[in-house]
């Protein structure tokens with residue numbers, strides 16, 4: 001099976017490394033995600049274990065579609081009875097670039113028509129549409145007039161781990177936080193601190209990664225469990241890989257610290273960590289007074305920005321002065337403004353050792369990495 005894991009823009013290298021560590025085959029990073037190959041166990045393992053992926057998609061067809069008729073014909077040539085019956089529901093999402101067909105809604109509509117018409121012809125009745133909670137999620141991507149049709153193997157986006165009861169005002173998505181922790185170079189042995197933790201997403205994802213808690217374990221059902229082809233063999237396979245995932249969990253991990261100045265943020269972090277089943281050392285502390293970790297470890301954080309510029313500039317100077325005392329630490333800052341990098345450079349006279357452009361939703365950010373000497 002040809003599979004494609006989607007990721008937040010810029011996090012493809014982190015996802016590629018993660019899928020390689022899961023020993024999946026044919027792993028190759030591309031725009032917006034990573035291609036890989038495998039059987040249905042591999043697809044299920046990716047859903048259960050990937051922290052960085054947003055969706056795992058199974059490719060079910062690829063063909064040239066310069067017109068609506070060609071799209072309709074190509075989609076109709078796929079054998080949909082393997083996944084859908086007249087009693088199940090579907091929803092279609094579409095994206096397109098550099099193609100004759102330019103309206104994604106129209107592409108989705110045509111694709112849906114082709115699916116339901118073929119099934120009605122074959123089975124005498126058609127499945128219905130459910131946009132909110134479909135049994136089968138179909139994604140069609142049109143690029144340079146080639147349509148690729150996918151099924152959503154995981155179902156709802158995989159960033160929803162099930163532990164985030166309280167999100168707070170500016171939370172990172174769990175899969176973006178996981179990518180940031182991975183790219184930070186943290187070794188999962190030394191301590192880690194998020195000194196502006198908000199709802200605790202970075203610290204919780206870090207602790208869960210270190211403890212090998214499978215991110216998909218709390219999910220009631222994956223998308224493929226609702227497909228017509230989901231049989232007893234697939235049920236047994238899923239039970240087994242879930243059991244293996246439960247056994248893989250470690251008892252102890254490295255110290256993970258989370259602090260913030262806001263009491264409500266700390267309450268959210270506490271509740272979310274409890275739900276996620278991880279132990280964090282949580283305390284109220286201004287980032288301007290944090291002490292170095294003992295032994296030296298990694299600071300990973302996502303400072304606020306864009307609300308009150310004056311206050312933010314003062315905060316970045318304070319953050320930079322704190323970081324100056326962190327000899328031997330690794331630092332990863334997800335910066336939504338260049339002012340953060342400027343403040344660090346002014347205080348430490350160090351440019352970032354590495355940086356990446358990552359997208360937090362629509363916001364272009366830089367992930368800045370420093371090795372403080």
Ligand SMILES: C[S@@+](CC[C@H](N)C(=O)[O-])C[C@H]1O[C@@H](n2cnc3c(N)ncnc32)[C@H](O)[C@@H]1O
Nearest residue numbers: 171172196198199201260261262286287302304
């Ligand atoms: C962008 S949010 C972090 C969001 C977090 N990554 C999450 O996923 O929920 C920034 C956080 O910095 C905190 N903060 C602002 N000023 C601070 C300071 N001086 N010291 C510590 N935390 C601060 C805010 O309370 C807020 O929770």
